[in-house]
Amino acid sequence: MATPASNRQLPAIQVDPTNKPYFDAAREGRLLIGLCKDTNKHFWYPRGCSPFTLSNNVELVEAKGTGTIYTYTVMRTKEPYCVAYVELDEGVRVFTNIVDCDLDSLKIGQKVKVVFKPTQGDSPPATMFTPA
């Protein structure tokens, strides 16, 4: 039995000055992730400090936008949707949704690619993934 992913309405995203560059890039269809320039390690989620050193020597760098499903679950609500952690090829695990697919066909380890989905009003899009 197939369960098509719903197109549920997404709430507006609360943008603040420390994450605005991430969401500006998302509007252009680009996925950015944090880079700690002290350690040269990627991090998630984007923030104004390095979670490795606490310094503000950080920048956002473009990710390839591909990865694999680390884990997932399907919320069996009236509008079913899939919540997942996707492990990007760069190594970080991103809290997200898997969309535009049959929710009953998903598997841990499955390859996925990024898609951006509109949210309410002028808010930036949400970063989601779909089977590659």
Next chain:
Amino acid sequence: MSISGKAYIAGAYEHPTRKADNTSVAQLHAEVAYGALQDAGLTKDDVDGYFCTGAAPGLGPLNMADYLGLTKLRHLDSTDVGGSSYVLHVGHALEAIALGQCNVALVTLAGRPRAEAMATGTAPRSWGVNVPDDPFEIPYGRTVANAYALCAMRHMYEFGTTSEQLAWIKVAASHHAQWNEHAMLRKVVTVEDVVNSPMISDPLHRLDCCVISDGGGALIITRPEIAKSLKRPLVKIKGHGEATKNQNAGYTDLTYSGARFSGPRAFEEAGVRPADIQYASIYDSFTITVLIQLEDLGFCEKGQGGKFVADGNLISGTGKLPFNTDGGGLCNNHPANRGGMTKVIEAVRQLRGEAHPKVQVPGCTLALAHGTGGLLGTRHGSATVILERE
């Protein structure tokens, strides 16, 4: 310096209500505070330390001390790590009493999520303003249920854990709840009942989830000499550990919980091992919560939780590790969506020999209570206490 044994739990009270339509949250706090003081044989004017969380109305200790008429307070603590807070408060009260900061500590919890018809587990919910992770999680429909389901799915993938094994945790809780007249769900259920109940968030079924209930509970923690002057059995706080666990900068590992850190700290301070524990209160927001915590606390090897809980191993009188003999959050009570308080209360009942006779562990002298607060799949607090009957 070890503070092991420098304070005792002298009073414990669980509100009998599970749906509090005609009252207020503040009044529920008053009723549980009064109940715990009566249980200990003390009065509100003996209280000089007060503990609550952000679940208490207003600015916690300020509004509550006013409502409760607490005028002698010299130690306050409103540390909020969700449902694990009240286990953590036992440890903090031990620390405060050992340092002479207070003599009689009162810990209260109350709430009315059921009367307020809150969609506790299945509606996306932020826990405040300016929360830095919200923009990266709330739009994706993060709920309590799916944040635990993500862990269950990964555990099954890595270790071969099955829905039937998880179901045994609910089955054990239901065997205990049948004897608790206040429990919300008193019907004994089978593994088949659990796995055939509606799917909420794969792989968690409705019966893998805890109840949503109103009410609350309270504890009284005192200096040894005060505890010994009272008429109640002596329950000594032997060890305590606390920790947080989070996404680790994007390198999150969902196969373990903060119990991996708080558990060993509590065992070390208490000077005992998991095999010494005769009764365990284990936080049971969902069946998977119990399984992962049991592994991390050292009751079995990582990945072996499914085998450990199967075939009634958690049922009092049958299994090797009697757990949540009040029926737990899965069947009895999860007041204000925070189960740490009732975990401590049932451990106290067991050590006093006051659990229901059908579930009382004979000669119970060493018990553990453990809480996880927040979300297992994103970030959570973890607190463990080890208690001893003297």
